[in-house]
Amino acid sequence: MSDPEDRAQARLEPIFAPRSVAVVGTTRIPGTVPFDIFQNILKDNFQGTIYPVSPKERSIAGVKAYKYVLDIPDPVDLAVIVFPSSVVNLAMEQCGKKGIKGAIIISAGFREVGPAGVRREEEIKRIAASYGISFIGPNCLGVINTDPSVHLNASFARRMPKEGNIGFMSQSGALCTAVLDYAHAKNIGFSKFISFGNKADVSDIDLMMYLKDDPATKVILVYLEELTDGTRFVRAARRIIRETGKPVLVLKSGRTREGASAAASHTGSLAASDEVVDAALHQAGVIRCQTVEELFNNAIALAYQPLPKGRRVAIVTNAGGPGVLTTDAAIQEKLELARFSESTRETFRKSLPVTANIMNPVDVIGDARADRYRVALGSALDDDNVDGALVILTPQSMTDIDLIAEEVCNVANRSPKPTYTSFMGETDVASGIDILQRRNIPHYILPESMCRAFARANDFLRERDRPEIPPVHFQDVHPAVAQKILSAAAAAGRAYLTQSDAMAVLGAYGLPVLPGRLASSPEDAAVAATQIGFPVAMKVESDDIVHKFDIKGVLLDIVSPEQAKEAYRTIVANAHAAQPRANIRGVFVQQMAGRGEEVILGLKRDEAFGPVLMFGLGGIFVEIFRDVSFRLAPVPADMVRDMMHEVRSYGMLTGARGRTPRDTGALEVCLQRLSQLAVECPQISELDINPLIVRNEGEGCSVADARIHV
Amino acid sequence: MERSEIQHRVQKVVSSVLKIDSKEIAPQSNFVFDLGADSMKSVELIAGFEEEFNIEMDEDRAREVQTVAGAVDFIATYVQ
Amino acid sequence: MTHRALSPEAIQQLRSQGCYAQDWSRVLTTSDCDLSRIRNVVFRSSVSVGANAGVANVDGVEVPCGLYNCVLMDCTIGENVRIAHIGSLIANYDIGDGAVIQNVAALTADAGSQFGAGTEVEVVNEAGGRVVVLIPELTAQIAYLQAIRLHDPAMQKRLREAVVQTAERCRKDRGAVGQRAAITHSGVIRNVLVGPHAHVQGVLRLDNGTILSVAEHPTVVGEGVNAKNFIIAEGASVTGGAMLEKVFVGQGAKIGKQFSAENALFFANCEGFHGEAVSLFAGPYTVTHHKSTLLIAGLFSFYNAGSGTNQSNHMYKLGPVHQGVFERGCKTGSFSYVLHETHVGAFSVIIGKHYTNIDTGDLPFSYIHETDGQSEIVPGMNLISVGSIRDGEKWPKRDNRKTTIKRDLITFDVFSPYVVEKMRRGRSMLQRLQENTPKEKSSVQIGGVVIKRLLLRKCAKYYSQAIERYLRGKVFDRIEAALATAKSWEHVRASLKAEKGLKEPEKWTDLAGLLTPVERLTSLEKSVGNGSLRSYEEMTNAFAAIGASYQKDEWEYVTQAFTQEYGFAPSAMTLDQARDCLKAFAEASASLHGAVFEDSKKEYDAFARIGYGLDMSEEEGKRDFETVRGTADTNSVVKKLASEREAMTQRQKKLEALLGKF
Structure with a gap:
């Protein structure tokens, strides 16, 4: 089965590893993009042959220039097109005729400028397709490949980064230049650096799949401005992580869609696009970062050092204060301070001064030189109780920083366990930090970032190695029943299902609904209540009323037929008073749920990601604290549990502080069933089960109220 | 004015502004792609046409002209 | 206690x-x-x-x-x-x-030190003669008076007295470190006043200076800085091994990354990284970010230096006596080079190397480039490039100053009586040349550079369009405001009258960022010269008063220029004339806007690219990535332009409708 994504390698080979490049549309004027790109390829030591193509010039920077691509006598692998957008189609045509299979279109003036640009872009897509050309762009900064056998800087970034094992891709050109400068200052290298612009042909997902199979790339960094095809993205990321173990890190600014406020349900309004993105990425195993700094703090840990197999850290420091700070930060990040074995402590006792602290953190004291660091770090890493080391250094008058840095690198590189460092201060430690960076030992200005990176690296390991558990598939369901109801609603042009219908759909998937029916008069209500059995709850039935409780349209604990009749009248009166124009079809009479904890379950169909499940504790927890969790459906079985535990107020259900434990097992099953429903009923756009009453352990749960929007 | 005359005079202007031999200027020549005109030269070409034909061109639309033949057609709308 | x-x-x-x-x-x-x-x-x-x-x-x-x-x-x-x-x-x-x-x-601290005040900084002319005396409260305008207006000895004498007197008040017997200031990990600091909340960290050496600072905007002086005879104003940041000798760093300015400066003044919001400055008067928003960039013997403001920018001020045998003026809003492309004496008109872009003295003060918004060793100018080309328009919006947004007192007075307008009058003069010059140049000549000399004959008429037209858009636009702004409440056309007309306050409303000048009619400046100078403005405070207040009358003076200019251009005064306009005026305004705006829009798509083009800062520096890039929203992207610029076009059309319709009321 050949996924188009699997052909990424072959398609993109001419772009990333060309043996010859034609720069099409280059000029002679320094400071112009066409010239600068040509210059960059030339001066940054491209290992292949370069052919400038210029209608007017006979040579550019001393290299013979050709008037047309077709005039080039030799085969050409890659065309970098820098002509104005109005003539890129002519250039593409020639490239096609020439047999060039890869292109990078730098020029702007396409989709991003409006309808005329869209037409231009469609045309070049057509031409490219007809000749089998794969192209990146248009409107991009270009591509960099640091592999020494290629060494291509086909971009107008001012500087070529050093070689490394981090692959970076971004839609925004502006960010790319800033990232290159940041990385340069920190001695961070890249394998591939890609600005991909309008994605008219090669998409971000194609590029990710390329990096997946690129042996030079160990960690993949993506800057996302928008996620249009979220499901594909998530699937690609998951494949990468599962098949190759390469971490995928995403930098995405949090932006909430304005439309979220006009949502039709609780879930709709809570599932603002950014929270869903967060959940989706998390579920895929992607590490999401909020800033460039955070992105690289994590990247260097993942790229340079082995992943920590556990969370037990050994802290080696030469000053008490920073050691304490680091300890605090470690605890904050849910790391553990390792307990050294007796033999490790014995080694410390023998080799470190009497005043040194040999418990964790190991304080080698302010006058420590390289030898003490060597012993402390080496023994700590050798200790079976230690998963990784955090090395702190503060400059004191006797500290030979460079030597210590070298020694730390030596010891760290001999160990299969990770070592991270934080040399504190600025000027004095600069040369030491330089050594660490050059020798690929992760360094952090702050102990907090160091601990956070360690925690994330371990999180990633656990995520990567977590067995894939499929979602539970229930056989005892009646999809046809649900489909019939949904089709009927669609045919009748309804936006909402009635309560009866909603309960029926949920019931079809085995969710524990309470018996109930619609009553159309007070007398009918009394009959219904008697049939169902007291006590009952009665709720106004109207498409126009969303917040039944707020308008006093719900009455509970009705224990007699008389009360039922009275309740009917009251409810209808209240509803009319609150919303005179609402169309009230009656009152829904339902068995009381019994006492228990109220939780909210929700479903929303997201444009980018498809069905999204939501869970939270009801009432103020969701209304005020917005304490909810999200997952994309279908939700794997173990993730359902995660979803529940993630909610901060989850303790309310498990028996915290003397409360009775509730039936979380039954709750879990409800979520799983809802997940299946979400997948099998694509007609449902939003769904709220609010509340689901979770009774005591062993007593199950019940759907007290539901709203389904189609 | 006959189209052939317009064509001839257009070619003259192009040759003079872009400093290329008339021989290399064909009707289907694209100003940017074949003749290497940049934004500065485009302004000069427009000025050259305006002077040669003693007309005042709508610059917005003039900027959309891509080929020599296109220029001939565009100028024709002013002189005929 | x-x-x-x-x-x-x-x-x-x-x-x-x-x-x-x-x-x-x-x-x-x-x-x-x-x-x-x-x-x-x-x-x-x-x-x-x-x-x-x-x-x-x-x-x-x-x-x-x-x-x-x-x-x-x-x-x-x-x-x-x-x-x-x-x-x-x-x-x-x-x-x-x-x-x-x-x-x-x-x-x-040595008793009797002035802590940097009183330092004489020799700007613009490396050989001397233009001296600015440093005081903590130095403003760009006062510095301008000191350095540039040397024709009036009486004024200079009094001015110097006032400044020196202020500098004398800075003489103290003791040094001071302000409240909550921090000085850490630093070398020898001698005779330096450190203001409240300032951060001084890792400096190599500081000698004879004042670091002003306030809680709202703490000043930073950082690693490796080596400064002597200096004043650094509130909210400035000087870091990264910068080397300063006889330097003033204004409010919100940033100097870093091994920048080295000698005899240099940097006023509000200037930025200097990686390069060098000698005898420099950098008015507000002078920015130089790149390596191998030298700014020497020059007066700049609202300026951006491309990497490798260079000038020469040497005259054979006579030494470094030449100087250059780059009027506001200029940019120099990568590795550009000019030979002083230079006078480059406002909002011009210089690309390439020029071995001739450029004198194009009356040709603002020009591209000056070189072809085959020949320096060529395309006047007004920058009017249709998207860069200058973006800049005009960018500067006020990037006013870094957080203090309550902002010392340097700044007029941000890109189009102002100052620049518009220059365009009128430039247009006349081009028209005259056009008339007097035979067709056989393909190019003519102008201001030390060459212009293609074909372009004379076209560029004059660009200027005309810009002048028209400005004048008619200003008139329509007033009409629009009046239409909201006016009961009759008479009422509207009445609001278009201008008070006569100036003798020569068309003569304007740029005082290192502050635009004002020349006569207001000369009047101020006279008051200084005859002693009616005695103290430094009085002088700075007088400048503030000048700044306050900008709107009024601008309107007076507009009415006069409008009358000259179109034959009738705005206040005499009939309704029909108003309608025609609106139409003409819309056309001029549309044409220029259309050109800018086209230009914005050609980002690859040299001029366009430099024009809208695609030649972005690390600092600018960093600013954008800090918000991780990539606002400098071409896409957002283009979108903005498209929506502006729409807005323009809407406004025109609205005005037509309002006029229809009468």
Whole structure:
């Protein structure tokens, strides 16, 4: 089965590893993009042959220039097109005729400028397709490949980064230049650096799949401005992580869609696009970062050092204060301070001064030189109780920083366990930090970032190695029943299902609904209540009323037929008073749920990601604290549990502080069933089960109220 | 004015502004792609046409002209 | 809290804590001073110490206040101060409450020092003659008077007196470190006043200077900085090994990354990274970010230097006597080079290397480039490039100054009487040349550069369109405002009258960022010269008054120029004329806007690219990535232009409708 994504390698080979490049549309004027790109390829030591193509010039920077691509006598692998957008189609045509299979279109003036640009872009897509050309762009900064056998800087970034094992891709050109400068200052290298612009042909997902199979790339960094095809993205990321173990890190600014406020349900309004993105990425195993700094703090840990197999850290420091700070930060990040074995402590006792602290953190004291660091770090890493080391250094008058840095690198590189460092201060430690960076030992200005990176690296390991558990598939369901109801609603042009219908759909998937029916008069209500059995709850039935409780349209604990009749009248009166124009079809009479904890379950169909499940504790927890969790459906079985535990107020259900434990097992099953429903009923756009009453352990749960929007 | 005359005079202007031999200027020549005109030269070409034909061109639309033949057609709308 | 002499027990305690005093009777403390926090301190001469029970934060670590490992001579120490690990000594300083001084080689002041004030900075002409005397309250306008307006000796004499007098007031017997200032990990600091909340960290050496600072906008002086004879204003940031000698750094300015400057003034919001500056008068928003960039012997403002920008000011045998003026809004492309004497018109772009003296003051918005070794100008080309328009919006947004008092007065308008009148003169020049140049000549000389004959008429037309758009636009702004409430066309017309306040409303000047009619400047100069403006404060207030009359003066210019251009005064306009006017305005705007829009798509083009900052520097890039929203992207610029076009059309319709009311 050949996924188009699997052909990424072959398609993109001419772009990333060309043996010859034609720069099409280059000029002679320094400071112009066409010239600068040509210059960059030339001066940054491209290992292949370069052919400038210029209608007017006979040579550019001393290299013979050709008037047309077709005039080039030799085969050409890659065309970098820098002509104005109005003539890129002519250039593409020639490239096609020439047999060039890869292109990078730098020029702007396409989709991003409006309808005329869209037409231009469609045309070049057509031409490219007809000749089998794969192209990146248009409107991009270009591509960099640091592999020494290629060494291509086909971009107008001012500087070529050093070689490394981090692959970076971004839609925004502006960010790319800033990232290159940041990385340069920190001695961070890249394998591939890609600005991909309008994605008219090669998409971000194609590029990710390329990096997946690129042996030079160990960690993949993506800057996302928008996620249009979220499901594909998530699937690609998951494949990468599962098949190759390469971490995928995403930098995405949090932006909430304005439309979220006009949502039709609780879930709709809570599932603002950014929270869903967060959940989706998390579920895929992607590490999401909020800033460039955070992105690289994590990247260097993942790229340079082995992943920590556990969370037990050994802290080696030469000053008490920073050691304490680091300890605090470690605890904050849910790391553990390792307990050294007796033999490790014995080694410390023998080799470190009497005043040194040999418990964790190991304080080698302010006058420590390289030898003490060597012993402390080496023994700590050798200790079976230690998963990784955090090395702190503060400059004191006797500290030979460079030597210590070298020694730390030596010891760290001999160990299969990770070592991270934080040399504190600025000027004095600069040369030491330089050594660490050059020798690929992760360094952090702050102990907090160091601990956070360690925690994330371990999180990633656990995520990567977590067995894939499929979602539970229930056989005892009646999809046809649900489909019939949904089709009927669609045919009748309804936006909402009635309560009866909603309960029926949920019931079809085995969710524990309470018996109930619609009553159309007070007398009918009394009959219904008697049939169902007291006590009952009665709720106004109207498409126009969303917040039944707020308008006093719900009455509970009705224990007699008389009360039922009275309740009917009251409810209808209240509803009319609150919303005179609402169309009230009656009152829904339902068995009381019994006492228990109220939780909210929700479903929303997201444009980018498809069905999204939501869970939270009801009432103020969701209304005020917005304490909810999200997952994309279908939700794997173990993730359902995660979803529940993630909610901060989850303790309310498990028996915290003397409360009775509730039936979380039954709750879990409800979520799983809802997940299946979400997948099998694509007609449902939003769904709220609010509340689901979770009774005591062993007593199950019940759907007290539901709203389904189609 | 006959189209052939317009064509001839257009070619003259192009040759003079872009400093290329008339021989290399064909009707289907694209100003940017074949003749290497940049934004500065485009302004000069427009000025050259305006002077040669003693007309005042709508610059917005003039900027959309891509080929020599296109220029001939565009100028024709002013002189005929 | 009064300071008292120490009791014998106290002295014993201090002694046991490693302290020593030449004369213990001259060591005074308050009663709430915790003596256990005074360790290994040598007291020389008189020292008084305040309460010290608090904590300070150094390098992110909380440490106790107090005095540790230092030698103090003739110092007063405020409350909750931390002084620790001083290399040689702190002498003759008043240390404010909450200040931190740690790991500093030495901090000393000589009695009678002026702390940088009074330093004579030789700008614009490297050989001398244009001297600006530094004072902490220096403004761009006062500096401009000092440096550029040398024709009036009486004024210069009084001005200098006032400035020198102000500088004299800075002479003190003692140095000071302001409240909550922090000086850490630094070398020798001598004769430097450090303002409140300032961060001085890792400096190599500071000698004879003042660091102004306020809580709202703390000033930063950072690693490796080596500065001598300087004043750094509030909110400025000087870091990254910068080397400064006889330099003024204005409010919100940023200097860093090994920038080196000598005899240079940087006013509000300037930026200097990686390059060099000599004899430079950098008015507000002068920006130079790139390596190998030199700004020498020049006057700049709202300027951007491409990498490798260079100028030469040398004259064979006579030495470095030449100077250059780059009017506001200019940009020089990568590795561009000009030969002083230079006078480049406003909002012009210079690309390439020029071995001729450029004198194009009356040709603003021009591209000056070189072809085959020949310097060529395309006047007005920058009117249709998207860059200058974006800049006009960018500057006010990037006003970095957070202090209440913003010293440099700045007129941000891209289109102003100043520049529009230049365009009118430039247009006449081009038209005259056009008439007088035979067709056979393909190009003509103008201002030291060459212009293609074909372009003379076209460029004059670009200027015309811009002039028209400005004048008609301003008139319509007023009409629009009046239409909202006017009962009749008469009412509207009445609002278009201009008060006659100026004799020559068309003569304007740019005072390092402040635009004003020349006669207001000369009037001010006269007042200085005859002593009616005596003190420095009076002079700066007079400039503020000038600034305040900008709108009025602008309107007076507009009415006069409008009358000259179209044959009737705005206040005499009939309704029909108004309608025609609106139509003409819309056409001119649309045409220029259309050109800019086209230009914005050609980002690859040299001029367009430099024009809208695609030639982005690290700092600009960083600014954008900090918000991770990539606002400098071409896409957002283009979208903005598209929506502007729409807005323009809407406004036109609305105005037509309003006119229809009458």
